[in-house]
Amino acid sequence: MLTQQRKAHILEVLRRDGRIIAKTLSQELGLSEDTIRRDLRELAAEGLLQRVHGGALPASPALADFSGRQGVAPGAKAAIGRAAARMIQPGQVVFLDGGTTAVQVARNLASDLKATVVTHSPSVAVVLAEHPTVEVVLIGGRLFKHSVVAVGAATFAAIAQVRVDTFFMGVTGVHAEVGLTTGDWEEAAVKRAVCRHAAETVVLASHEKLGAASPYVIAPITEISTLVVEDGLPDYLIEPYRRLGIAVQTARDP
Known part of the structure; x- marks a missing residue:
């Protein structure tokens, strides 16, 4: 051969x-x-x-830069964003990760929601600047231009002072054995730090990320409580996570 x-x-x-x-x-x-x-x-x-x-x-095909990822599964990301936005309750303090799906969460928050969103994503912060009742805490640091998020020593110092109800995490790979992965070492470390300071972690993952892997491990899959995916996925893609006790929420519109 x-x-x-x-x-x-x-x-x-x-x-x-x-x-x-x-x-x-x-x-x-x-x-x-x-x-x-x-x-x-x-x-x-x-x-x-x-x-x-x-x-x-x-x-994972999600390793493209922020601009390139905007064209990957846009319909699925919008549905996942709407589903995640409905999970945020009045009075909560949540952390919204960077990435195109997190931007969709920000865009779909209820117009009368009173909550606090902590983020290291300028893109998320700009969207929420238009929201009348959501308080925004923007964490600074060195701008990692590939993903348009803050990283570095200043970012870690700020995260250490924050305790949130829910961390809505973006990833490039979700695998039952390998765990949650992404394409940059420092970005993976930031996600891991936020996860440690959250009461629960919810992962937002469109279909192309399931069963895929990227070079840098964030955490074992068992560190999360919920996986939000688009509707209509075959059972073989999501059953491995349910068997591990993870709640899998499908992004059905009301």
């Missing part, structure tokens, strides 16, 4: 099964594990998969 044929086969198995186990695939093809691992390294370098211990998982 030629190299390109092997790689095409690997990607087909990944699409069909949702993961690659290097040892199993090498036995099926009668090739050495070193050959399979080399193919996986090259495919990972092309951004076509995410290598993990023993094999590979689908790479």
Whole structure:
């Protein structure tokens, strides 16, 4: 089997099964594990998969920058944003993460909601500047332009002084075994810090993030209480999380 044929086969198995186990695939093809691992390294370098211990998982398409992510699953993100916005109760203090789905949450808050939103996302803060009764606490720091969020020492110092009712977390990958992942080391650390200071964490994830993985782990999947996804997803995508005791809320409009 030629190299390109092997790689095409690997990607087909990944699409069909949702993961690659290097040892199993090498036995099926009668090739050495070193050959399979080399193919996986090259495919990972092309951004076509995410290598993990023993094999590979689908790479998240959500690793594009903020502008690029706006065109990924916009309908699903809008529905998830509306569902998450309805979860916020009067008087609560919540943390809205950065990202395109978090912006949708901000846009869909009830016009009479009286609550406090803490965020390190200038994009979220700008949307909420128009809200008449939501107090906005904008956390500063170094602007990570890829995701348009604050990171760095000043950001961590501010987060350490905050305790919120709910953290609405954005991620680029959600996997029952690998956990919650994203594409930047420092951004992952910020999300992890907020998660530690929240009474509960809700993850907002459109379908392309489920079963996918990115390079940097934020936390185990069991650290969250609720996963909000769009309606109509097949059971195989969401059942692994329900089996772990995580509430899966589908974004149905009222």
